[in-house]
Amino acid sequence: MAKQAKVTKSSGGDNFTRWLVIGMVTLVVATGAIFSVVGQKSKANESFSILKDFKIGPAVTSVVDDANGAGITFNNNATKTIDLWEDPQCPVCNTFEQANGEFIDDLVRTKKANVVYHVLSFLGKESVSAANAAYCAADEGRYLDFHKAMYLVQPVLENSGFYSLENLVKIGDYAGLSSQSFKDCVTKGSKLDKVKAAYDSMGKYKVNGTPTVFFNGKLWERKNNAFVLEEFKAAFEAS
Numbered sequence: 001m002a003k004q005a006k007v008t009k010s011s012g013g014d015n016f017t018r019w020l021v022i023g024m025v026t027l028v029v030a031t032g033a034i035f036s037v038v039g040q041k042s043k044a045n046e047s048f049s050i051l052k053d054f055k056i057g058p059a060v061t062s063v064v065d066d067a068n069g070a071g072i073t074f075n076n077n078a079t080k081t082i083d084l085w086e087d088p089q090c091p092v093c094n095t096f097e098q099a100n101g102e103f104i105d106d107l108v109r110t111k112k113a114n115v116v117y118h119v120l121s122f123l124g125k126e127s128v129s130a131a132n133a134a135y136c137a138a139d140e141g142r143y144l145d146f147h148k149a150m151y152l153v154q155p156v157l158e159n160s161g162f163y164s165l166e167n168l169v170k171i172g173d174y175a176g177l178s179s180q181s182f183k184d185c186v187t188k189g190s191k192l193d194k195v196k197a198a199y200d201s202m203g204k205y206k207v208n209g210t211p212t213v214f215f216n217g218k219l220w221e222r223k224n225n226a227f228v229l230e231e232f233k234a235a236f237e238a239s
Helices: 002-051 091-109 125-139 143-152 165-174 180-188 192-200 229-238
Strands: 063-065 071-074 081-086 114-119 212-215
Touching (some): 002 165, 071 125, 081 091, 091 114, 091 143, 091 229, 114 125, 114 192, 125 165, 125 192, 143 165, 165 180
Parallel strands (some): 081 114
Antiparallel strands (some): 063 071
């Protein structure tokens, strides 16, 4: 009996220690989660400071071409066509955008080219949300501005939590998209059918990564490792 009493006492002590440890671990995890959320919000605020003086251009109408991989299409009657495939989280796409984005934007706004943006989503859940938001922006004539703003604040890490629905709505606000219809479209995933169609079309066009560019249906194979604006311009002029 004495031995049994000793075991019972020891067992009670083990339970106390175990729950104490569990409590401490829970506290550490909760504290870490709080600091993580605070850190993410801090980084988001730093990122959005880049958009403080963001200048939006005139609205530009586009159409979604379901026969061409649900591509967001501008100037369908232009003689030269650029098909651009990209994922909003793709860091190399951001590098491409910084090198050639202004030139492509000008081609669209001056109606010198039929530019088709194929917004892909193979890098994860946040790519899906961002692509959906891009289609929402296109509906309101603000795809070009939203596209530019989204890359300006692109996070360093993929699926870091930055392209949340809340932040995508905020990016839209900087890009001239303050309507309730845009917010609802983003938060409700109203364009997910287009996002899926764009993703599903990769195989048809033999697109294996991003960015991928076609000039008049011919794959662009750049000569430089880096993206060089003059090379891109020359390829466009020769197409």
